[in-house]
Amino acid sequence: MSNVLVVAEHVEKTLRKVTLSTINFAKQAAALTGGQVHVLVLGEGVDTLANELASGGYGANVVHVSNSATFTNYLAENYAPAVAQVAKDLDASVVCAPSSTFGKDLVPRVAALLGAGMVSDAIEVFDDGGLRFKRPLWADNVITTVEVTTPFKAVTVRATAFDALEGEAAAELKTLDLGAAASDSAEFVSFDQVKSDRPELTDADVIVAGGRGLKSAENFGMLEQLADLLGGAVGASRAAADSGYAPNDWQIGQTGKVVAPNLYFAVAISGAIQHLAGMKGSKTIVAINKDAEAPIFQVADYGLVADAFTVVPELTEKLQAAGLGK
Ligand SMILES: Cc1cc2nc3c(=O)[nH]c(=O)nc-3n(C[C@H](O)[C@H](O)[C@H](O)COP(=O)(O)OP(=O)(O)OC[C@H]3O[C@@H](n4cnc5c(N)ncnc54)[C@H](O)[C@@H]3O)c2cc1C
Incomplete structure (x- = not known):
């Protein structure tokens, strides 16, 4: 039995919908591993967001929230050690995030810290004598089946392959004090976001x-x-x-x-x-x-x-x- 950890993606304290699709993937993976779905929300002043995630009935069992000045602005160098630590503490053999710019930046670093094999762009998870993942290649013309043999498995999830769940049981909400130290190899300078009234x-x-x-x-x-x-x-x-x-x-x-x-x-x-x-x-x-x-x-x-x-x-x-x- 081992758990599945989802790293929530949010921009300026607004949850990105792709996180909900990733939770559905995690629920399917957890049904195969016999574990639970844990969601990690890192940031500063993100309690409301974490609360929404926990009470929304999106399929998670536990939502962990860690508020720290280190996480005010997303920086992979600050997020990755915290995610790796939480994965170890929770016995989460699968660590995942959406296959977005955020996930593609973060998850490979988490994989390196955990010595985990990596699956990019997962579109399906199933059990065939072990956890297997499907992922597209060559402009989606080939679908490969991947097995990762390391104890930890790091996965980016193609959100379009998994609908957001609704009406599931509410999750337990827990606060984590990670005592996160800021990286000395990278520093947040600025974030130039394209502002638009239209949806992302x-x-x-x-x-x-x-x-x-x-x-x-x-x-x-x-x-x-x-x-x-x-x-x-x-x-x-x-x-x-x-x-x-x-x-x-x-x-x-x-x-x-x-x-x-x-x-x-x-x-x-x-x-x-x-x-x-x-x-x-x-x-x-x-x-x-x-x-x-x-x-x-x-x-x-x-x-x-x-x-x-x-x-x-x-x-x-x-x-x-x-x-x-x-
Ligand atoms: C490695 C690689 C990666 C790529 N990645 C991407 C990618 O991510 N996204 C992507 O889109 N492409 C990508 N491409 C490029 C792709 O191969 C095509 O060149 C591109 O999608 C063509 O864009 P288009 O359909 O706008 O242009 P065109 O192929 O030039 O088509 C224009 C169309 O407009 C129609 N048209 C013209 N005038 C009118 C009119 N007045 N009313 C109605 N219809 C009209 C024409 O009939 C034609 O069908 C990639 C290519 C490579 C090699």
């Missing part, structure tokens, strides 16, 4: 994404209008980001963000495999492209062969007329 791409329910076919940054304006009407986020293909039509942090795909919203609009995006790797898990895909042969139509639930410059404003207008955004 990986948390959004609706995404309106545009491609190179939009031809300019100004033309992305019509996608922003549609996204705002639907309360969604705006995304882009790599070709659009590389052309300067959209910021790099809007990029979706193999080398961008992996998303799975309820509704994904792909506007003037051809549907290259590297783009599909980042969005094909979306629940409903609407493709707008003037080329009927564009590969995006192979994954689309609804396809419109049309000029985006005509139909996107028309769609926005019709949605406004139907009362959306009022």
Whole structure:
């Protein structure tokens, strides 16, 4: 029997939804190891957040919160020793975090401290005479099965593969005093966060994404209008980001963000495999492209062969007329 430890991801004391998907992964792993799901919240002034996590019924058994000035601003050098220590104290053989920038930065350092084998981007966990994990490779064209033979296993979890749980039993809330000393090898200087009223791409329910076919940054304006009407986020293909039509942090795909919203609009995006790797898990895909042969139509639930410059404003207008955004 051994436990599973999830490191909660939050930005400015707001929980990132990807943490909830990671808790679902952890619950599935814990059912196989016979242990419990422990969630660790590190920060300063994060009691409310930890309380929400514990009372929300997301599938954790215990939520541990550790408030310290060392954790005020995220720094992997400060977080990693604390996570490794808690993993040892709790007998947590699986230590995981979302496969986000945060998790990809933190978990390999925790793995090094624990001498743990690493699984990146896990999409499934199962028992086949030992704990096994599935993870995608080569723009999701190959799925590998991985077994980690070290006592500790460090895992980053692809959040789009695990729904957030709701209605589970509330977790016990515990306060931890880790006496965390700040690292002498790195120091927090500043955090330049992109501020937006729109939801973060990986948390959004609706995404309106545009491609190179939009031809300019100004033309992305019509996608922003549609996204705002639907309360969604705006995304882009790599070709659009590389052309300067959209910021790099809007990029979706193999080398961008992996998303799975309820509704994904792909506007003037051809549907290259590297783009599909980042969005094909979306629940409903609407493709707008003037080329009927564009590969995006192979994954689309609804396809419109049309000029985006005509139909996107028309769609926005019709949605406004139907009362959306009022
Ligand atoms: C290692 C590697 C990693 C990569 N990672 C990523 C990644 O993370 N994300 C990603 O997106 N790509 C990635 N790519 C690039 C990928 O291969 C494609 O080049 C890119 O996705 C193409 O973007 P696009 O569909 O916007 O552009 P194009 O392929 O140029 O397609 C533009 C589309 O717009 C349509 N169009 C043009 N005008 C209109 C109009 N007026 N109305 C409607 N439709 C119109 C065209 O018919 C066409 O289908 C990667 C490539 C490599 C090699």
